[in-house]
Amino acid sequence: MIDSLQEQNEPQESAGKSARLSHCTDLNAISPPVQEIDSAQVNERMSNLRWGREAKVMARYFLNEELEVIVCLGDITKQEADALVNAANEDLKHSGGVALALSNAGGPEVHIESSALVESYGKIRTGEAVVTSGGKLKCKKLIHAVGPMSGKGDGSEKVLIQKAITSALGLCEIMEFSSIVLPCISSGMCGVPVELC
Known part of the structure; x- marks a missing residue:
């Protein structure tokens, strides 16, 4: 879970809105903080997050004063955040794994909106992400990120x-x-x- 996506990058125009997009070239570059963070600051951040009862914090990384990555083990369908990300396929069929769990928990709206997206725009390309409502999930939006299938052998x-x-x-x-x-x-x-994931 990421608490705050505020980065100090140059603004870029996207869909008529100003957005600060950050691009990480190597996700393995995330490492534990070198600086000490005040425990009161940590407790304040933690109180703003609402996790399902099953979530267990496994690791925590402070990338700067405003950006924190928390690695949790738990049921994603029980989490509360601005956005939940679905590990989707290019058809947005949500037929198994995390996708099925999120679709079931979100209710029929997730399936209906996903089908409408694919019908209107075609399959979602690998490496891309699209947005639907979260239905009954505890989020403002559900983001469907399409990852690769294994077996191509091309690395x-x-x-x-x-x-x-x-x-x-x-x-x-x-x-x-x-x-x-x-x-x-x-x-x-x-x-x-x-x-690799």
């Missing part, structure tokens, strides 16, 4: 996963969201080794 999985995550984060930034819950992309039914 492109890592780059495509990074592209899908960057696309999802970019959408959150355009919508000025400050919290996002992001699962591993392509790790389950897609068969990409979890260490």
